Amino acid sequence: MDLSIAKKLKDSNERIDIFNHFKIVAGPGAGKTTFLTNHINHIIEESDKISDLRKIACITYTNVGVETIVHRLGKSIDYVEVTTIHSFLYLNIVKPYLWVLEGDYEFDYASIDGHDEIIPTFSIINEFKQKTRQYALDDNNKLAKELSKLQWYLDDEELVLRFKETWEGKVGTYNIRKDSYLEYKKICWKKGLLSHDDVLFLSVKIIEKAPRVLEIIRGKFPYILVDEFQDTNPIQTKILKLIAEKETVVGVIGDECQSIYKFQGADVTQFIEFDLPKLKTYYIEDNHRSTLEIINVLNYMRNDSFFHQKSPENKRGSKPKILVGGFFDSYNEAVKLCSEDGLCTLSFKNELCNMVQYGIDNYFSDNISDEFIFSDSDRGKMIFYIIHSLEYCKQDKFKDAIKFMKKAYRKVEKFDDRSALENLKRLYNLYSEISKLNIKEFYNNYIYGFYGVKSKLTNGRASNYYKGLSYNKVACVITITDDNGKFRTIHKSKGDEFKSVLLLIQPKENFNEETELAFLLNPDMNIESHRVYYVAISRAMENLYISVPQLSTENRNKLKKFDIVDI
Numbered sequence: 001m002d003l004s005i006a007k008k009l010k011d012s013n014e015r016i017d018i019f020n021h022f023k024i025v026a027g028p029g030a031g032k033t034t035f036l037t038n039h040i041n042h043i044i045e046e047s048d049k050i051s052d053l054r055k056i057a058c059i060t061y062t063n064v065g066v067e068t069i070v071h072r073l074g075k076s077i078d079y080v081e082v083t084t085i086h087s088f089l090y091l092n093i094v095k096p097y098l099w100v101l102e103g104d105y106e107f108d109y110a111s112i113d114g115h116d117e118i119i120p121t122f123s124i125i126n127e128f129k130q131k132t133r134q135y136a137l138d139d140n141n142k143l144a145k146e147l148s149k150l151q152w153y154l155d156d157e158e159l160v161l162r163f164k165e166t167w168e169g170k171v172g173t174y175n176i177r178k179d180s181y182l183e184y185k186k187i188c189w190k191k192g193l194l195s196h197d198d199v200l201f202l203s204v205k206i207i208e209k210a211p212r213v214l215e216i217i218r219g220k221f222p223y224i225l226v227d228e229f230q231d232t233n234p235i236q237t238k239i240l241k242l243i244a245e246k247e248t249v250v251g252v253i254g255d256e257c258q259s260i261y262k263f264q265g266a267d268v269t270q271f272i273e274f275d276l277p278k279l280k281t282y283y284i285e286d287n288h289r290s291t292l293e294i295i296n297v298l299n300y301m302r303n304d305s306f307f308h309q310k311s312p313e314n315k316r317g318s319k320p321k322i323l324v325g326g327f328f329d330s331y332n333e334a335v336k337l338c339s340e341d342g343l344c345t346l347s348f349k350n351e352l353c354n355m356v357q358y359g360i361d362n363y364f365s366d367n368i369s370d371e372f373i374f375s376d377s378d379r380g381k382m383i384f385y386i387i388h389s390l391e392y393c394k395q396d397k398f399k400d401a402i403k404f405m406k407k408a409y410r411k412v413e414k415f416d417d418r419s420a421l422e423n424l425k426r427l428y429n430l431y432s433e434i435s436k437l438n439i440k441e442f443y444n445n446y447i448y449g450f451y452g453v454k455s456k457l458t459n460g461r462a463s464n465y466y467k468g469l470s471y472n473k474v475a476c477v478i479t480i481t482d483d484n485g486k487f488r489t490i491h492k493s494k495g496d497e498f499k500s501v502l503l504l505i506q507p508k509e510n511f512n513e514e515t516e517l518a519f520l521l522n523p524d525m526n527i528e529s530h531r532v533y534y535v536a537i538s539r540a541m542e543n544l545y546i547s548v549p550q551l552s553t554e555n556r557n558k559l560k561k562f563d564i565v566d567i
């Protein structure tokens with residue numbers, strides 16, 4: 001990003017004027033979120049536009065981000081609405097003004113209850129095939145999987161549906177006719193189901209049809225501030241720019257090297273090129289979070305003379321350590337080295353850090369969630385959602401636990417909140433026993449025969465699969481939003497900081513060091529996975545350990561030469 005005309009801020013405490021749009025650019029730990037909370041307090045102090053009814057909208061991209069900001073704001077929260085971008089648009093545009101689209105699309109208004117990930121049921125699939133006359137698409141599981149990956153994109157100012165890129169690989173291979181994608185969405189909306197990115201699409205459509213909605217938003221929010229803006233997507237930028245045309249002052253904050261949500265449509269150029277009339281750009285140097293030894297790794301990876309960070313407080317510690325071997329041994333070693341002091345274990349995928357948490361040491365790579373959701377139809381979904389429910393309960397997230405229990409039994413008549421609670425209590429009391437079982441035993445002993453669930457597992461493909469699969473293995477792959485836990489995905493750790501970090505590199509059958517360790521051997525910030533590891537490393541305040549399954553002598557020597565880590 002060209003920062004030649006940007007103004008340098010001494011640090012996160014420096015004040016900027018509150019009347020112009022602004023952009024703040026800074027590396028990890030520079031104090032972006034701290035600046036944001038300071039700036040909010042300055043606005044509350046100085047602006048006569050803020051009141052109980054006219055608030056500052058503070059938008060970020062993850063629930064962890066929301067929690068961090070709410071916590072740091074303290075009492076000022078009364079004048080601020082802190083939300084994720086999807087919640088902001090849902091609460092302020094979609095929920096109150098969806099009726100504007102009456103006549104364009106049909107909605108079951110009474111059943112709409114927020115936005116969620118949508119897994120199409122077989123009734124949706126059948127309706128889709130009938131409406132679009134695509135009977136040749138006879139594999140319902142495959143069709144459901146593909147349709148669940150449809151996402152809205154902005155193409156030349158046009159909103160279009162395409163299959164989203166996933167880490168697992170290519171989708172969109174089933175030749176669903178392009179002109180039928182929207183039909184799928186319409187079927188879902190008619191049933192009251194909105195996906196996260198439907199919220200973006202519908203917001204744009206509402207604004208286009210009733211531009212007065214923009215006036216109302218501007219009236220409600222004289223300021224809109226967006227943290228982690230590097231992860232914005234073009235539809236979100238479009239809406240923000242429309243709001244910023246008049247009255248509302250917009251401020252965006254971010255770091256291009258921490259852009260890690262491309263798979264959800266994020267596009268880092270939105271931040272790099274973001275501009276508004278009279279927008280002022282500022283940058284903050286340095287890193288207040290990490291020791292110089294950790295900052296050295298970050299500087300080496302970033303290799304950017306402009307953002308060569310220092311530690312203003314001259315924080316010192318030991319050199320980051322590479323631990324070679326199995327991830328269990330690495331975990332135990334890291335615990336020994338830092339006496340578990342504020343240790344957070346991070347990995348790319350959910351299941352790896354969960355495996356350490358659940359004590360499962362043999363790595364498996366089969367796509368378990370797909371097997372449940374898309375290959376064993378209703379029974380698979382039921383088992384999968386019940387396990388979700390139990391795992392949420394284990395983490396004291398009762399609302400989610402009940403939600404999944406109801407989802408599991410949604411085809412069972414009269415299964416209400418009370419039944420969900422009863423069933424959860426029954427099963428959770430047996431948790432220590434259940435967690436030792438395989439899925440076939442779990443289903444036959446504790447699900448089959450209760451609440452009218454028929455069809456015992458005897459033999460056949462599903463039965464054999466479930467027999468070889470332990471409850472704990474499934475619990476591992478479940479994405480529990482334990483946002484504050486000590487075992488997290490890197491994506492969930494964004495914006496947070498920990499005294500000690502153990503980064504687990506995913507073991508693979510044919511582990512290719514040159515590719516898997518390229519973020520250290522040959523870092524390139526244009527590659528998303530390198531940025532993800534950069535985010536992980538930058539979360540550490542004092543101790544950083546990186547667990548790698550293997551390291552050749554050649555690469556060991558190479559890393560030693562860089563002089564940034566101990567091995």
Ligand SMILES: Nc1ncnc2c1ncn2[C@@H]1O[C@H](COP(=O)(O)OP(=O)(O)OP(=O)(O)O)[C@@H](O)[C@H]1O
Nearest residue numbers: 011012013028029030031032033034288289495496
């Ligand atoms: N001016 C400052 N002086 C001392 N410490 C500061 C200052 N600004 C921020 N910090 C501390 O540095 C740490 C990082 O700050 P903050 O989380 O605001 O950075 P950030 O730029 O948002 O980080 P990231 O983008 O990596 O999540 C926090 O512990 C914060 O309290």
